[in-house]
Amino acid sequence: MSENPKKMVAVGEAMLELAPVEGGTFRLGYAGDTFNTLWHAAQLLGARARAGFVTRIGVDKLSGRFLAEMEADGLDISTVQRDAEREMGLYMIELEGAERSFHYWRQLSAARRLADDPDTLGRALSGADLVHVSGITLAILLPEARETLFDAIAKARSEGARISFDPNYRPRLWQSPEEARDTCLRMLDHTDIALPSFDDEAALWGDATPEQTLERLSGQGVAEIAVKDGAQPVWYHAEGHTGRRDTPVLTELRDTTGAGDAFNAGYLASRLLGHSVEQAIGMGQTVGGAVLGEPGARLGKDAARALAASLK
Numbered sequence: 001m002s003e004n005p006k007k008m009v010a011v012g013e014a015m016l017e018l019a020p021v022e023g024g025t026f027r028l029g030y031a032g033d034t035f036n037t038l039w040h041a042a043q044l045l046g047a048r049a050r051a052g053f054v055t056r057i058g059v060d061k062l063s064g065r066f067l068a069e070m071e072a073d074g075l076d077i078s079t080v081q082r083d084a085e086r087e088m089g090l091y092m093i094e095l096e097g098a099e100r101s102f103h104y105w106r107q108l109s110a111a112r113r114l115a116d117d118p119d120t121l122g123r124a125l126s127g128a129d130l131v132h133v134s135g136i137t138l139a140i141l142l143p144e145a146r147e148t149l150f151d152a153i154a155k156a157r158s159e160g161a162r163i164s165f166d167p168n169y170r171p172r173l174w175q176s177p178e179e180a181r182d183t184c185l186r187m188l189d190h191t192d193i194a195l196p197s198f199d200d201e202a203a204l205w206g207d208a209t210p211e212q213t214l215e216r217l218s219g220q221g222v223a224e225i226a227v228k229d230g231a232q233p234v235w236y237h238a239e240g241h242t243g244r245r246d247t248p249v250l251t252e253l254r255d256t257t258g259a260g261d262a263f264n265a266g267y268l269a270s271r272l273l274g275h276s277v278e279q280a281i282g283m284g285q286t287v288g289g290a291v292l293g294e295p296g297a298r299l300g301k302d303a304a305r306a307l308a309a310s311l312k
């Protein structure tokens, strides 16, 4: 055991996932952007961190199975709330080649109520070294619950937590692009580390290049930024320095689902251990690249833990 394990929490929604495998069949799993990030980070960090997922699920059997799997995979389940009136959402991945499209049944998921109780949320975030949130987390909450989450984040940050944010813009989850932009701007006021994907930022803000994304976010006061852009280089700005790091070419590209989430896991785990931004991007590219070679949004547990060896 590490002497002083770090505490990482991610706030958001995990859904039941139906991922295509061979012969027109689907494999049942669990996925969701911040959950994918936390899960991979937990496998990479092992005993060096406590990884808690802040969410709400049902009291039904499938929710129970999710909780049991989380626990078996080494996650801290004390931050999971249960809701007697709701269940987990569901999504299905449809593949054409390696390109993905998604079908969702998540409108009334339990996770939409994850920030309904300020005390529970405050307790879940307290003492964290790192809190990870995404634009999807913000999108699924009602406006009052968003305020509760902002308050809890501000408090955790004032007590020393670093706040990481992946905007992950999904137009269908928002009433309008204006609502998404306003909410992201609010979130950026609390953000230490921004981990956007360029295509999302181009869609929401009209950025023409990843450098423009860097400039815009840095103008909003975010100190550390890494912009993912598929096979293109990752652009970063940190400690007053701007640079880029080429993305390794992949031979096997099976399913692009969750590459960005897995990148975030490698990046954040690496930063939690005190590695440089450049090293963290390298680890992000390794984990993101590995997920592209497998169906679904997460690696197998063995594959994920094998990568932990490259994170010293």
Ligand SMILES: Nc1ncnc2c1ncn2[C@@H]1O[C@H](COP(=O)(O)OP(=O)(O)O)[C@@H](O)[C@H]1O
Binding pocket: 197, 198, 228, 229, 230, 231, 234, 247, 248, 249, 250, 253, 256, 257, 258, 259, 260, 261, 263, 284, 285, 286, 288, 289, 292
């Ligand atoms: N076609 C690709 N070839 C090689 N690496 C890729 C490719 N697509 C994604 N990646 C890796 O996954 C990371 C995240 O991918 P990206 O597509 O930008 O995010 P998202 O999944 O959020 O859209 C990239 O930074 C890169 O390391």
Ligand SMILES: [Mg+2]
Binding pocket: 168, 197, 260, 261
């Ligand atoms: Mg993404």
